[in-house]
Amino acid sequence: xxxLVESGGGLVQSGGSLRLSCVASVRSFSAYTQxxxxxxxxxxxxxxAAVHWSERETYSSDSVKGRFTxxxxxxxxxxxxxxxxxxxxxxxxxxxxxxxPIHSIKLSADYDYWGQGTQVTVSS
Numbered sequence: 001x002x003x004l005v006e007s008g009g010g011l012v013q014s015g016g017s018l019r020l021s022c023v024a025s026v027r028s029f030s031a032y033t034q035x036x037x038x039x040x041x042x043x044x045x046x047x048x049a050a051v052h053w054s055e056r057e058t059y060s061s062d063s064v065k066g067r068f069t070x071x072x073x074x075x076x077x078x079x080x081x082x083x084x085x086x087x088x089x090x091x092x093x094x095x096x097x098x099x100x101p102i103h104s105i106k107l108s109a110d111y112d113y114w115g116q117g118t119q120v121t122v123s124s
Contacts, residue, residue, distance in 0.1 A: 022081075
């Protein structure tokens with residue numbers, strides 16, 4: 001059974017930094033594209049960032065570009081999201097996702113496996 005477990009969420013002041021981690025219990029971790037999505041209260045889940053299975057390409061939403069960095073460590077079956085210069089609007093539950101997107105790397109429906117989510121709250 002595939003399982004994704006996020007950690008690293010919490011309360012952070014505006015302008016601060018936080019690093020999220022997601023460990024996957026799967027044999028073929030390196031074969032999957034890894035991504036982070038987030039969902040704020042009353043809003044739909046939105047794409048944050050993704051790293052292709054080949055590690056050659058990363059993608060970020062315009063709202064976090066230049067502030068958040070996604071990376072992966074295949075030896076540890078772990079994907080990270082380094083969040084710098086966080087803003088109040090970054091407050092949300094953050095989910096890691098894993099899959100082999102065929103339509104769009106930014107489309108949540110294209111991911112097969114999801115973590116339970118970790119809360120990130122940015123204070124002023």
